[in-house]
Amino acid sequence: MGDIAAKGAHELFQGIVQGSRPHLSRAISHVENGARGAAELLSHAYKARKGALITGITGSPGVGKSTLVDGIVRELRKAGHTVGVLAVDPSSPFTGGAILGDRVRMGQGHALDEGVFFRSLATRGHLGGLSRHTGDVIALLDAFGFDHIVVETVGAGQSEVDIMRYAHTVVVVLAPGLGDDMQAIKAGILEIGDIFCVNKADLPGAERTRRDIEMMLDMKEPAGWRPPVTQAIAVNGQGLPELVSEIFRHQSYLVASDTLKEKNRWSYKAVLEEYLRLLTVGKVLELASRDGGLDAALDDLMQGKAGPMEVALKLLQKYWA
Numbered sequence: 001m002g003d004i005a006a007k008g009a010h011e012l013f014q015g016i017v018q019g020s021r022p023h024l025s026r027a028i029s030h031v032e033n034g035a036r037g038a039a040e041l042l043s044h045a046y047k048a049r050k051g052a053l054i055t056g057i058t059g060s061p062g063v064g065k066s067t068l069v070d071g072i073v074r075e076l077r078k079a080g081h082t083v084g085v086l087a088v089d090p091s092s093p094f095t096g097g098a099i100l101g102d103r104v105r106m107g108q109g110h111a112l113d114e115g116v117f118f119r120s121l122a123t124r125g126h127l128g129g130l131s132r133h134t135g136d137v138i139a140l141l142d143a144f145g146f147d148h149i150v151v152e153t154v155g156a157g158q159s160e161v162d163i164m165r166y167a168h169t170v171v172v173v174l175a176p177g178l179g180d181d182m183q184a185i186k187a188g189i190l191e192i193g194d195i196f197c198v199n200k201a202d203l204p205g206a207e208r209t210r211r212d213i214e215m216m217l218d219m220k221e222p223a224g225w226r227p228p229v230t231q232a233i234a235v236n237g238q239g240l241p242e243l244v245s246e247i248f249r250h251q252s253y254l255v256a257s258d259t260l261k262e263k264n265r266w267s268y269k270a271v272l273e274e275y276l277r278l279l280t281v282g283k284v285l286e287l288a289s290r291d292g293g294l295d296a297a298l299d300d301l302m303q304g305k306a307g308p309m310e311v312a313l314k315l316l317q318k319y320w321a
């Protein structure tokens, strides 16, 4: 866990706005490791955000998200846009490190392209699939000046809801023949998708899956935006131009309907919630575990001397000022 002094933070920030990728990489590492000085760096970065369009890609493991992201990046590059890609990986419960597969495999085809930047974040066991630092790293990428930011996240319950708060456009990826996916849809994925993509359309059942989603969308109250259901074969790039054109169409819709601002405000609320949690819960837990206060509180609970509300209030009074 390195420290960056105020001067270091400023220098890193200068490097970022001047387009230095090594500076960007280092800044992300500092943020990920919670280095001292990261708060100052981030404060610069948030103020210098340039307004990248942010697309979230979510869905069950194995549906082809990473492969699709690769194709999306290719299409965005063809259209002349620069892209920052953030893959939020499930962390191993033993080491807390990101699973290496995606880190190595993703982005290989773009290794020499200056207009693309790939990075994975470990989730570090944070509840939901998103790293606690996702919002901060998005701000760094935005300050760097990418036109688009694409975030891939594991589709595991709460994470879909979390990513929705940082993304302007959420693409829910499904694959044919996965009963689980239909379960997931019932569990709320339907609510968060701005675009649905049935990937692996080379496998049997894709059309059926597409129709199932359309039917479920039919049952919803019509709102301003009807999520399109696209099909793709990510491994050979089929359907990718259509998917990317739907992403563009959704982003134009957000601007035209004036909901982009609303979305940005909502995503700042998510960021603020993270910071408030860090300053309150994080601070109390850290201080109380240093001087035995946490152990004492747990003893009280274990021995039935006090209820959780009492104990929590006491901890707040003692450690949070």
Ligand SMILES: Nc1nc2c(ncn2[C@@H]2O[C@H](COP(=O)(O)OP(=O)(O)O)[C@@H](O)[C@H]2O)c(=O)[nH]1
Pocket (backbone or CB within 6 Å): 059, 060, 061, 062, 063, 064, 065, 066, 067, 068, 199, 200, 201, 202, 203, 232, 233, 234, 235, 236
């Ligand atoms: N048949 C088929 N396989 C695909 C397709 N897209 C991805 N895959 C494969 O599905 C597996 C999982 O892909 P990956 O992109 O890692 O999925 P993720 O876990 O959702 O990121 C890999 O072996 C891919 O090669 C597709 O369109 N058709």
Ligand SMILES: [Mg+2]
Pocket (backbone or CB within 6 Å): 065, 066, 067, 102, 152
């Ligand atoms: Mg993946």
